[in-house]
């Protein structure tokens with residue numbers, strides 16, 4: 001369903017372009033360093049390591065690929081980026097009349113790194129999946145009443161999504177062995193938004209641990225009743241700059257380095273969130289063909305999504321003020337069915353993600 005081409009090179013190019021802008025100061029000082037007395041054409045490096053070079057002449061950035069491992073660089077820059085998140089200090093590679101020349105010390109470093117092939121320590125499986133049933137306690141979310149056989153029942157978003165979340169947890173636990181699956185709330189309690197994302201962050205032992213965040217909600221349009229139906233998934237737009245790098249790490253690095261790393265992680269989260277959202281929509285389309293998904297994956301600005309420094313999506317599971325949707329959302333059967341479809345989408349995404357790490 002997803003291929004490698006969805007994931008890295010293009011995105012990385014944008015990021016590196018940014019990295020090149022950010023670290024001009026560092027490049028300036030590195031240019032004065034005594035190096036390049038012995039430098040080698042990058043072609044020799046490719047021959048020696050079997051790596052493949054992807055060079056973008058327009059942005060003047062390159063990626064060396066060895067299997068699924070990558071080292072990204074920009075000529076003149078004293079930093080290369082290994083597998084999107086590890087910074088490697090190097091003597092800058094030089095671009096000279098259409099040729100890339102690698103200083104001796106950098107050549108040795110790259111031979112060592114590229115020769116490693118896939119280091120199992122670099123595999124970063126998904127550590128945890130946080131399922132966040134929206135609202136709770138004194139915050140009921142949206143609600144509507146239905147009268148069936150003379151009896152009126154009011155359906156509250158907080159209850160609908162809690163039941164879905166429990167099913168989602170059970171389904172995901174069956175589908176995936178690796179990640180810890182946790183709910184932000186297990187009962188009808190009020191939970192401030194900040195606590196939900198802080199809880200998710202607390203599951204990481206290491207700031208680079210992969211934790212996914214999935215928030216469940218029920219939609220409502222401003223009208224009493226609406227023709228709008230179906231599922232919508234939200235993610236955060238790339239333009240919404242966040243501080244994704246943990247503060248203690250950021251503080252230990254030079255400002256320009258931490259800002260590069262920050263941008264790399266952020267870029268990756270946006271792409272990952274969209275891919276996860278698409279996987280969920282694909283699964284719903286396949287498993288619940290009656291449920292409309294045309295509203296698609298959308299850019300959002302919800303607090304929960306914005307504050308989650310990890311691949312995160314917010315799923316609106318249907319409209320409470322659409323008669324057809326409410327009839328479905330009112331039943332335990334549909335809550336279980338949509339949870340199962342969401343689980344299968346997330347599981348597909350996780351398997352794809354771990355394969356490409």
Ligand SMILES: [Zn+2]
Nearest residue numbers: 134141217218
């Ligand atoms: Zn909601």
